[in-house]
Amino acid sequence: xxxxxxxxxxxxxxxxxxxxxxxxxxxxxxxxxxxxxxxxxxxxxxxxxxxxxxxxxxxxxxxxxxxxxxxxxxxxxxxxxxxxxxxxxxxxxxxxxxxxxxxxxxxxxxxxxxxxxxxxxxxxxxxxxxxxxxxxxxxxxxxxxxxxxxxxxxxxxxxxxxxxxxxxxxxxxxxxxxxxxxxxxxxxxxxxxxxxxxxxxxxxxxxxxxxxxxxxxxxxxxxxxxxxxxxxxxxxxxxxxxxxxxxxxxxxxxxxxxxxxxxxxxxxxxxxxxxxxxxxxxxxxxxxxxxxxxxxxxxxxxxxxxxxxxxxxxxxxxxxxxxxxxxxxxxxxxxxxxxxxxxxx
Amino acid sequence: xxxxxxxxxxxxxxxxxxxxxxxxxxxxxxxxxxxxxxxxxxxxxxxxxxxxxxxxxxxxxxxxxxxxxxxxxxxxxxxxxxxxxxxxxxxxxxxxxxxxxxxxxxxxxxxxxxxxxxxxxxxxxxxxxxxxxxxxxxxxxxxxxxxxxxxxxxxxxxxxxxxxxxxxxxxxxxxxxxxxxxxxxxxxxxxxxxxxxxxxxxxxxxxxxxxxxxxxxxxxxxxxxxxxxxxxxxxxxxxxxxxxxxxxxxxxxxxxxxxxxxxxxxxxxxxxxxxxxxxxxxxxxxxxxxxxxxxxxxxxxxxxxxxxxxxxxxxxxxxxxxxxxxxxxxxxxxxxxxxxxxxxxxxxxxxxxxxxxxxxxxxx
Numbered sequence: 043x044x045x046x047x048x049x050x051x052x053x054x055x056x057x058x059x060x061x062x063x064x065x066x067x068x069x070x071x072x073x074x075x076x077x078x079x080x081x082x083x084x085x086x087x088x089x090x091x092x093x094x095x096x097x098x099x100x101x102x103x104x105x106x107x108x109x110x111x112x113x114x115x116x117x118x119x120x121x122x123x124x125x126x127x128x129x130x131x132x133x134x135x136x137x138x139x140x141x142x143x144x145x146x147x148x149x150x151x152x153x154x155x156x157x158x159x160x161x162x163x164x165x166x167x168x169x170x171x172x173x174x175x176x177x178x179x180x181x182x183x184x185x186x187x188x189x190x191x192x193x194x195x196x197x198x199x200x201x202x203x204x205x206x207x208x209x210x211x212x213x214x215x216x217x218x219x220x221x222x223x224x225x226x227x228x229x230x231x232x233x234x235x236x237x238x239x240x241x242x243x244x245x246x247x248x249x250x251x252x253x254x255x256x257x258x259x260x261x262x263x264x265x266x267x268x269x270x271x272x273x274x275x276x277x278x279x280x281x282x283x284x285x286x287x288x289x290x291x292x293x294x295x296x297x298x299x300x301x302x303x304x305x306x307x308x309x310x311x312x313x314x315x316x317x318x319x320x321x322x323x324x325x326x327x328x329x330x331x332x333x334x335x336x337x338x339x340x341x342x343x344x345x346x347x348x349x350x351x352x353x354x355x356x357x358x359x360x361x362x363x364x365x366x367x368x369x370x371x372x373x374x375x376x377x378x379x380x381x382x383x384x385x386x387x
Numbered sequence: 388x389x390x391x392x393x394x395x396x397x398x399x400x401x402x403x404x405x406x407x408x409x410x411x412x413x414x415x416x417x418x419x420x421x422x423x424x425x426x427x428x429x430x431x432x433x434x435x436x437x438x439x440x441x442x443x444x445x446x447x448x449x450x451x452x453x454x455x456x457x458x459x460x461x462x463x464x465x466x467x468x469x470x471x472x473x474x475x476x477x478x479x480x481x482x483x484x485x486x487x488x489x490x491x492x493x494x495x496x497x498x499x500x501x502x503x504x505x506x507x508x509x510x511x512x513x514x515x516x517x518x519x520x521x522x523x524x525x526x527x528x529x530x531x532x533x534x535x536x537x538x539x540x541x542x543x544x545x546x547x548x549x550x551x552x553x554x555x556x557x558x559x560x561x562x563x564x565x566x567x568x569x570x571x572x573x574x575x576x577x578x579x580x581x582x583x584x585x586x587x588x589x590x591x592x593x594x595x596x597x598x599x600x601x602x603x604x605x606x607x608x609x610x611x612x613x614x615x616x617x618x619x620x621x622x623x624x625x626x627x628x629x630x631x632x633x634x635x636x637x638x639x640x641x642x643x644x645x646x647x648x649x650x651x652x653x654x655x656x657x658x659x660x661x662x663x664x665x666x667x668x669x670x671x672x673x674x675x676x677x678x679x680x681x682x683x684x685x686x687x688x689x690x691x692x693x694x695x696x697x698x699x700x701x702x703x704x705x706x707x708x709x710x711x712x713x714x715x716x717x718x719x720x721x722x723x724x725x726x727x728x729x730x731x732x733x734x735x736x737x738x739x740x741x742x743x744x745x746x747x748x749x750x751x
Contacts, residue, residue, distance in 0.1 A: 093577035093578065093579060093580075094548075094577055213667055215667050216667075240485075243435035243436055243604065244435065244606070244645060244648040244649055245435065245644055245645065245648045245667075246665055246667060247648065248647070248648035248650070248658075248664050249664055249665075251650070252664070270578065271650065272578070272579065272652035273649070273650030273651055273652045274609065274650050275652070275654075276650065276651060276652050276653050276654040276656070277651075277654075277656060277657055277658065277659075279654075296654045297654050297655065299651075299656075300653060300654050310579065311578060311579060312652070314578050314579045314581070314582035315578055315582075315607070315609075315652045316582075316585070316607050316608055316610065316611035316612075317611075317652070317653075318607060318610055318634070318649075318651055318721050318722065319610075319722070320631055320635075320651065320722055321630070321631050324431040324611065326586065326589075327582040327585055327586055327611070328582070329579055329580070329581075329582035329583040329586060330579040330582075330583075333547050333549060333550070333580065334547075334577075368576070
């Protein structure tokens with residue numbers, strides 16, 4: 043199968059300087075996402091990594107404008123290169139026709155827990171038909187044909203019969219496959235996968251990762267893959283973006299970032315994962331000291347200051363710039379722009 | 388080393404449904420489990436969800452009654468006590484020696500109790516000390532796991548996930564146990580916090596001379612912490628081996644499959660597509676005849692479909708496996724070969740830039 047979209051270096055979606063604030067009537071505002079810049083290209087997978095609460099899911103939902111009512115995208119833009127020209131998703135109303143034409147058809151999403159994101163009272167076939175009929179001029183019958191071939195493509199055995207199954211009748215792996223079939227129903231150009239394998243066992247996880255890779259080859263779509271598991275990142279990603287407390291602190295080619303992480307948080311994250319080594323080579327883990335502070339205690343400067351072993355004078359007050367390290371590899375850290383003497387002073 | 392705990396022919400059968408006149412269906416969660424735990428070792432029990440690893444942990448301390456078989460605890464003097472035959476009252480003193488840490492730190496701490504009382508409760512229940520002495524002991528145990536003394540009056544909700552897990556650990560350790568059963572103790576934690584807790588468990592083991600049964604599904608963590616690994620599949624032990632041997636050359640095809648599926652945090656060791664990983668764990672009530680794993684095993688032959696293999700020692704190694712062909716099969720381990728160089732085809736296929744001179748040192 044030839045890719046439907048030619049592989050090109052041109053970005054499909056770029057998020058520039060986005061911040062998202064959650065408001066509450068009786069508490070001060072919380073800036074869950076402070077500064078996010080991401081670029082997605084067709085045929086490539088960008089893995090967005092971070093610990094719980096760092097804002098990675100909120101970022102993904104913002105792209106589809108699926109945020110709760112009390113969330114507000116304060117600054118920044120999300121530029122999507124649609125067929126008719128570039129669209130700033132931030133300027134669209136979440137329930138407008140234009141947004142609904144994009145959501146599910148051109149950009150679609152796989153959610154973490156298939157059991158709670160599929161409707162329990164509709165068969166999976168009906169749920170997938172609905173999307174197809176909604177976005178394309180097809181009859182119910184034609185839609186079902188497409189649904190069956192999709193279910194077949196994602197590796198559900200006996201697709202025609204299984205289309206009539208309810209989610210509870212399927213195992214976790216099959217449910218996630220049905221979820222993927224649904225996301226692919228209208229051949230999206232961008233697929234957002236929010237922890238698609240976290241709830242699954244390792245052998246099932248490996249199968250789903252294989253499937254996603256294969257589908258990406260077939261359809262040529264861009265993929266934003268959200269995960270907290272560095273093993274999964276190493277397995278699927280072309281590029282990696284590391285988030286910490288609402289900021290993207292480092293972004294670059296996956297091989298390069300794993301080989302030479304530049305931001306102290308990325309370095310610390312990588313050294314806290316146990317490596318698969320023989321006992322003789324094994325070293326004690328070096329965890330990051332302390333815990334993630336709440337967004338309201340975040341310093342004005344670099345968010346990682348309170349836990350960073352290298353923090354020095356400008357860190358708490360001045361926000362580090364995006365500093366290019368090599369081609370396509372950027373990090374936000376003062377150590378990259380200051381000399382060693384300044385850092386030690 | 389001396390044996391601390393031995394499990395012999397342990398089985399656990401759950402009965403489903405049924406009624407006054409209708410026979411319930413039987414679900415065999417554990418099938419003839421045999422294993423021993425040596426004093427001072429960390430024994431990991433691994434397997435996918437539903438394989439019975441948690442049930443086994445719970446059966447050991449009789450948190451659940453067993454259906455058949457025996458669990459023996461070897462006391463300091465060499466005396467052997469059969470825990471499975473003891474009643475609720477008689478087993479109480481042994482619950483001081485064998486303690487449990489639970490998976491989800493939020494749901495295993497009583498939200499209505501202050502941290503001090505959570506950790507003091509085992510001391511009160513076992514009537515070990517009271518008053519000033521109790522206070523000192525609770526506070527010093529909490530200090531060992533990194534909870535400061537001024538935080539003991541707070542409720543669990545005021546703590547982060549990692550801190551809550553530390554409180555759970557303190558509650559297990561306050562009675563000065565010999566054996567700690569940690570059931571997925573780090574699974575719910577973020578990686579940076581997970582590393583803290585793993586190091587803490589390591590330190591405490593040294594300080595108190597503990598023995599761990601570490602129940603986990605994460606083979607990366609198991610490789611780091613365990614001395615010996617028991618692999619379970621559908622209520623059976625399929626392999627029991629020292630960690631390094633198991634990861635170097637597994638002797639059961641299921642272990643190979645688990646290692647194959649394990650994502651490694653190093654893109655230069657990317658595994659790529661694998662057609663051989665197939666199928667899902669069958670439903671427990673629907674266990675295949677013969678070898679429980681034959682439906683997913685790529686090496687399965689006719690013998691596997693009819694004759695059930697038993698767990699047996701593999702000659703020439705310290706490993707035990709339940710596979711008819713354990714000696715013959717050349718199964719693949721998870722460690723990279725010395726001087727490992729990634730296949731050039733992988734680099735080409737992904738359109739990725741060529742690697743530098745030392746491809747192995749990713750992320751160090």
